[in-house]
Each structure stands twice: as C-alpha cells, then as structure tokens.
Amino acid sequence: MPEATNTREAILSRIRATNPTADAAVCTSEYQAIERAYQQSASMDRASIIRTFIERLHEYDANVTETSVDGIATAIAEILNTHSQKSTVLADNFKQQFLPADFHCVRESQITKEQLNTIEGAISECEVAIAHTGTIIIRGSRQITLLPDRYLCVVSESQVVETVPEAIAVLEKFAAEPLTFISGPSATADIEMTRIRGVHGPRILDIVLVRD
Amino acid sequence: MSIRVGEAAEAPSFQKAALPLLDDTQLRKNVRHATDVITNKRAIVVGEQHDWQQLRSAASAIKEHTLRHLDHYLLQFEAACTAAGGHVHWASDADEANRIIVDLVKQYGGKEVIKVKTMTSDEIGLNKAFEANGIHPHETDLADMIIQLGHDKPSHIVVPALHKNRQQVREIFMQAMGLSELGDKPEDLTNAARHYLREKFLKVGIGFSGANYLLADTGGVCVVESEGNGRMCLTLPDVLITVAGIEKVIPGFRDLEIFLQLLPRSATGERMNPYNSLWTGVHDGDGPQHFHIVLLDNGRTRILADPESRQTLHCIRCGACLNTCPVYRQTGGHAYGSIYAGPIGAILTPQLFDMQHSQSLPYASSLCGACYEVCPVKINIPEVLIHLRGRVVREQQSGANIEAMGMKAMANIFASRRRFEAAQRLGRIGQWPFVSEGWVKHLPGMLGNWTSVRDLQSMPQQSFRSWWRDRKKSAVAKEKADA
Ligand code: SF4
Numbered sequence: 001m002p003e004a005t006n007t008r009e010a011i012l013s014r015i016r017a018t019n020p021t022a023d024a025a026v027c028t029s030e031y032q033a034i035e036r037a038y039q040q041s042a043s044m045d046r047a048s049i050i051r052t053f054i055e056r057l058h059e060y061d062a063n064v065t066e067t068s069v070d071g072i073a074t075a076i077a078e079i080l081n082t083h084s085q086k087s088t089v090l091a092d093n094f095k096q097q098f099l100p101a102d103f104h105c106v107r108e109s110q111i112t113k114e115q116l117n118t119i120e121g122a123i124s125e126c127e128v129a130i131a132h133t134g135t136i137i138i139r140g141s142r143q144i145t146l147l148p149d150r151y152l153c154v155v156s157e158s159q160v161v162e163t164v165p166e167a168i169a170v171l172e173k174f175a176a177e178p179l180t181f182i183s184g185p186s187a188t189a190d191i192e193m194t195r196i197r198g199v200h201g202p203r204i205l206d207i208v209l210v211r212d
Numbered sequence: 213m214s215i216r217v218g219e220a221a222e223a224p225s226f227q228k229a230a231l232p233l234l235d236d237t238q239l240r241k242n243v244r245h246a247t248d249v250i251t252n253k254r255a256i257v258v259g260e261q262h263d264w265q266q267l268r269s270a271a272s273a274i275k276e277h278t279l280r281h282l283d284h285y286l287l288q289f290e291a292a293c294t295a296a297g298g299h300v301h302w303a304s305d306a307d308e309a310n311r312i313i314v315d316l317v318k319q320y321g322g323k324e325v326i327k328v329k330t331m332t333s334d335e336i337g338l339n340k341a342f343e344a345n346g347i348h349p350h351e352t353d354l355a356d357m358i359i360q361l362g363h364d365k366p367s368h369i370v371v372p373a374l375h376k377n378r379q380q381v382r383e384i385f386m387q388a389m390g391l392s393e394l395g396d397k398p399e400d401l402t403n404a405a406r407h408y409l410r411e412k413f414l415k416v417g418i419g420f421s422g423a424n425y426l427l428a429d430t431g432g433v434c435v436v437e438s439e440g441n442g443r444m445c446l447t448l449p450d451v452l453i454t455v456a457g458i459e460k461v462i463p464g465f466r467d468l469e470i471f472l473q474l475l476p477r478s479a480t481g482e483r484m485n486p487y488n489s490l491w492t493g494v495h496d497g498d499g500p501q502h503f504h505i506v507l508l509d510n511g512r513t514r515i516l517a518d519p520e521s522r523q524t525l526h527c528i529r530c531g532a533c534l535n536t537c538p539v540y541r542q543t544g545g546h547a548y549g550s551i552y553a554g555p556i557g558a559i560l561t562p563q564l565f566d567m568q569h570s571q572s573l574p575y576a577s578s579l580c581g582a583c584y585e586v587c588p589v590k591i592n593i594p595e596v597l598i599h600l601r602g603r604v605v606r607e608q609q610s611g612a613n614i615e616a617m618g619m620k621a622m623a624n625i626f627a628s629r630r631r632f633e634a635a636q637r638l639g640r641i642g643q644w645p646f647v648s649e650g651w652v653k654h655l656p657g658m659l660g661n662w663t664s665v666r667d668l669q670s671m672p673q674q675s676f677r678s679w680w681r682d683r684k685k686s687a688v689a690k691e692k693a694d695a
Contacts, residue, residue, distance in 0.1 A: 012287075019281065039263045164472055190439075199406060
C-alpha cells in the first residue's frame with residue numbers, strides 16, 4: 001500500500017518540520033521532569049476513606065451492603081432475593097466459596113452475547129476502587145458487566161484507595177488488559193441536563209463491601 | 213490536501229448566522245438552562261478538588277511536551293498497538309480517512325455500523341460518506357440519536373442536543389421510531405432509546421468510535437462516556453474501527469491519573485462519569501477480534517506549525533469553555549457554523565482551514581477571559597483569538613478592508629499607552645453625534661458594517677486609568693491637606 005506509507009511519512013515529516021526531532025533520551029528526561037504537584041497519595045485515615053467511598057456510591061444511586069468475608073454468600077443471596085433475580089452470570093474467576101449454597105448460575109465463558117442479553121444479572125469482583133470518585137475498576141468481563149440489567153460487584157475494603165492516582169498505580173501492571181471504570185449505574189444527562197439512571201448499561205448497581 | 217470540518221466551509225459568517233438564532237427564544241431558553249446547570253455543577257466539583265490548579269498545570273505541561281515530541285509518541289503508539297493485534301492507519305485529510313473507513317467496512321462485509329459519539333467523525337463528514345456507499349450508520353449516543361433522527365446539527369461538543377427540550381425530543385422519537393405513545397419524562401425517553409437500540413447492539417457486527425486518549429506506552433485507547441452505548445459499541449461487535457486526531461496521544465497510561473480527574477469535572481460536573489473503557493489492540497475472548505485505528509491529520513499539523521496557537525491542540529473537548537462563554541450562551545452552537553462551537557470552535561475551526569474559511573469566528577468573542585479560566589488544560593483562548601484576528605487581518609490586507617485597516621491602526625494604538633490614551637480622548641470627542649442614551653447604534657459610512665451587528669456602549673467621559681490617576685492625586689492632595 002504505497003499511498004498509505006506515503007501519508008504516514010508525509011504526516012510525520014510535517015510534524016518534524018515543526019519539531020526538530022529530539023532523541024528518545026531527551027524525550028524521556030523531559031517527561032520525567034514534568035511537575036506533578038497534585039495529590040498522589042492518601043490524605044485521610046482508612047475509616048474516612050471507606051466512609052467517603054460509600055457516600056459517593058449512594059450519591060450515584062448504587063446500593064451498598066456491608067458484610068464480612070463469611071457473610072458474602074448470605075449478602076449475595078439477600079440481594080438477589082430482593083430483586084427476585086432468577087438468572088445470573090458469573091465472572092469466570094469469581095470464587096465459588098462466595099456463592100450461596102445450591103445457587104444456579106452460568107459462567108461468562110459458557111454463553112453467547114445473545115444468551116447474555118436474556119440474563120437478569122451479573123456478579124464479579126473488581127480490581128481496585130476509588131473513594132474520591134466512587135469508582136470501581138473491572139479487569140476483563142466487559143460484556144457480562146454491561147448487558148444484564150443488574151450488576152453486583154464484590155469489593156473488599158483493602159481494595160479501596162482514596163485517589164485516582166493511587167488506583168492508576170495499582171492498575172499499571174494490568175495496563176494492557178481491557179479495563180472498565182464504573183461510577184454508578186449507566187446514566188445520561190443529555191435531556192435537559194437531568195441525570196437519568198440507566199440508558200444502555202445496567203440500571204441497578206449493587207456493591208457488596210467486604211469489611212476486614 | 214482538502215481539509216473538511218463538517219460543513220463549516222460553506223457556513224455563513226458568525227455575525228449573520230447568529231441573528232435569527234437570537235430571535236429563537238425557545239432555543240435560547242434551552243441553551244441557557246443547560247449551560248447554567250453544567251456551570252453550577254462544575255463549580256461545585258472543581259471547588260472541592262483542592263489540587264485543581266496543580267492538575268491543570270501538569271496536564272498543560274504533558275500536552276505541551278507531547279506535541280513537542282508528537283512524531284515520537286505517535287510511532288510509539290503505532291508500534292505498541294500493532295504488537296497488541298491492532299491495525300494503525302494514517303489519514304492526511306477527511307477524504308482519505310473516510311475512504312479508509314468505508315473500505316474497511318466493505319472489506320468486513322458490513323452494511324450497518326453502530327457508532328459511539330465522536331466529534332472527529334462529524335468533522336470528516338463520515339456519515340455522509342457511509343450513506344454514499346450504502347452503509348447505514350446508527351448513532352447510539354442519546355444526544356446524537358436526537359440529532360440524527362431529527363435531521364439536526366450538533367450545537368455543543370459534549371451535549372450536542374442541548375438546544376432541544378424534552379417535548380421536542382419526544383416528538384422526534386415518536387416520529388422516527390414509529391411510536392404512537394410516548395411520555396415526555398426523561399426516563400420515558402431514555403427507555404425508548406434503550407429498546408430501540410438493544411437489538412442493533414447485538415446484531416450489527418461493526419462498531420465505530422472516536423477516542424479520548426491514545427496511550428503511547430501501551431498502545432491502548434481510552435473512551436469516556438456515560439450511557440453505556442459506548443461500551444456496547446466497543447465490546448459487542450466483532451470489528452471495531454476508531455478514528456482519532458493525532459493530538460489525542462498522551463505519553464503513558466500513568467497520565468490518565470490527571471486527565472481522568474480533569475475531564476469529567478469539567479465536562480459534566482461529575483466527579484467521574486459513569487463509564488471509562490480502555491482496551492489495547494484485541495483481547496482474546498473479550499470484545500472485538502479485529503481492531504483498526506485511523507490517525508487523522510486534517511489540518512492539525514498546520515496548527516502545530518504555528519507556535520503561538522499550537523496550544524489549541526491541547527484541547528480535551530470538555531466543553532467547559534462553551535458553557536461559560538457569554539457569547540455562546542446567547543447564540544447556542546449553530547451560529548458557529550461548525551461542529552466545533554464556542555470559544556474552542558472559534559480558534560480550532562479557522563485554524564484547521566489554515567484561515568481560509570470561518571474567518572469571522574475569531575471575532576465571535578468578547579475576550580472576557582472566562583474560557584481560559586475554566587479550561588482544564590490551560591489553553592489561553594483569548595491570546596490565541598487575538599493572534600488569529602491578526603492572521604485574518606493579514607489575510608485580508610490585499611483587499612482594502614476597513615475593518616482590517618481599523619485593526620491595523622488599533623494594533624498600533626494598543627502598542628503604546630500614550631497613543632491609546634490619546635485615541636480615547638479623541639474618541640470621546642468624536643463620538644457625540646452618534647450616541648443615544650449611552651449607546652452607539654449606527655456609525656456612518658463603511659463603519660456601519662461594524663455597528664450593524666454590534667451595539668457599542670458609548671465611551672465614558674473618563675477612562676478608568678485617568679479616574680485612578682485623579683483618585684490618587686486627590687488622595688495625595690487630601691493627605692497633604694490633612695497633614
Ligand atoms: S478549550 Fe479547554 S475548556 Fe474548551 S473544550 Fe477544550 S479543554 Fe475544554
């Protein structure tokens with residue numbers, strides 16, 4: 001494809017005409033010298049961080065259930081009961097021991113997206129969560145956390161950090177994997193700037209927060 | 213190279229286009245309401261972010277650095293994205309980008325495409341190119357649907373349909389979706405959109421998106437959204453095509469820690485928008501198995517070449533400068549004749565055209581500086597506006613244009629305080645035949661062009677500077693007298 005190559009070269013040479021190409025080492029050292037005077041680590045104690053996280057989730061209209069490790073299965077059972085949820089899909093790596101006894105579900109790798117569309121809810125864990133913004137970050141599992149109308153995420157207290165930069169630092173090692181940042185249920189403000197819950201993504205977001 | 217920015221090249225001047233809009237009271241009411249709401253929400257969440265200024269400074273420094281090494285970062289992105297299974301294409305202008313994208317869709321045998329909100333695709337006029345080739349694009353962002361189904365044009369870069377209220381949206385949806393009944397509560401309308409699009413999301417095999425950030429170190433792409441339609445387009449189809457301006461690249465994954473804090477607070481006044489998606493090439497068993505990205509120039513390298521205005525390319529399209537702009541708030545977005553409206557549009561559109569079109573836009577501003585103050589990446593828009601006015605004047609100098617001459621004289625006058633003050637004294641004397649109740653509404657002769665679209669406040673009898681001087685003098689006199 002000679003034309004494509006030419007375009008690429010043409011664009012690069014137009015850029016270089018304005019930017020005398022510095023060598024990579026200069027670029028790196030300039031980048032490292034950029035001042036990052038914003039907050040990069042936690043400033044609050046753990047209790048306040050968790051409190052903030054819960055407050056933010058409530059502001060987004062997410063439901064929060066606090067429990068201990070031993071209580072996870074019961075908490076999940078209760079939530080599914082309130083929704084009278086009959087069908088559930090699980091992230092492939094979701095731990096069996098967190099599930100209620102004789103619990104009926106499918107794993108994400110076992111179904112097609114068409115089947116997924118008929119399932120009522122999904123359950124997974126997250127990788128890290130941000131108190132400051134009420135955000136959970138999911139690694140993979142992009143379709144199951146999207147198509148069913150209810151999404152339940154199990155977050156352990158130790159995964160909650162205060163700030164966005166701390167979360168990005170945790171995620172650095174998964175940077176090349178598919179990541180989804182979720183802050184509350186799907187919403188829009190496109191009509192008269194009113195935040196309306198639930199356009200295309202899950203309309204119900206349940207967080208099970210596991211206290212240490 | 214033929215640069216296209218939507219249909220801006222054919223658009224009337226701002227001054228002409230604004231006139232009928234100023235009479236559209238419904239539109240002005242809708243625009244005022246929406247911009248008031250976002251501006252207030254933004255002020256609250258920005259106010260609580262105690263390190264806001266440090267974030268802005270870092271963002272600005274990163275953008276400046278990236279532009280200085282743009283070739284390096286684009287190549288790094290290309291290599292990393294390719295290694296992760298993506299295909300990288302380069303396009304000099306709109307036509308080339310459209311050709312690449314249409315060919316890809318044909319190559320994968322697609323007749324329909326699901327699209328997530330992208331200004332860049334509006335810039336290159338992609339939907340027209342699709343339709344000319346028998347491909348049906350489905351806009352899936354609620355606001356874009358309202359625009360597409362209502363055969364309208366976007367009027368804001370973040371909330372493109374903010375000029376429509378719920379009753380108007382209801383009408384559009386009922387007609388386009390063939391519904392005999394539909395409530396006008398926002399919930400009813402979002403529900404209608406959910407049902408209308410769900411099947412498309414599952415059936416259409418090709419997704420199309422823009423990008424908020426390209427990460428040079430990982431080759432990853434980040435899209436920021438609210439509704440989940442973006443996630444649908446990015447994860448359900450087998451093929452994903454993305455278009456991104458070359459200025460969207462940032463050095464690394466880590467830099468998201470800055471931009472993911474600045475963008476949502478500036479754009480919608482939220483601490484974080486509901487969804488951010490990040491992917492890198494293709495991922496086995498998760499999402500599209502074919503990924504193509506088109507890196508678009510379309511005039512950007514020209515902007516890069518002007519050291520005084522290349523900061524225009526820092527823009528992260530948050531829309532804060534539109535919401536705060538007293539001119540935009542009066543006219544809404546359509547007066548700008550470009551998909552890029554408001555202060556950023558006033559500097560971006562004419563520059564993409566190398567100042568050959570949209571020359572009235574740099575004048576669509578009162579230079580009040582509100583846009584600079586809110587800009588999360590610290591683009592000094594007033595400075596760029598003035599610089600571009602200079603370029604417009606220079607362009608027009610060949611034809612003896614009275615405004616150009618005036619501007620040139622003005623430049624001379626502004627350059628010296630003595631000359632400026634002398635001009636003010638002259639003006640005060642010269643204006644009296646034209647002043648009525650404190651306003652100058654009609655100037656004679658060729659200057660009438662200027663006042664046909666502007667009411668000038670008459671010059672006060674005393675300038676601020678001379679009042680200040682007198683005040684000081686009298687204070688000193690008073691002190692002396694007291695002593
Ligand atoms: S110029 Fe600044 S304020 Fe305006 S849209 Fe771009 S980033 Fe936002």
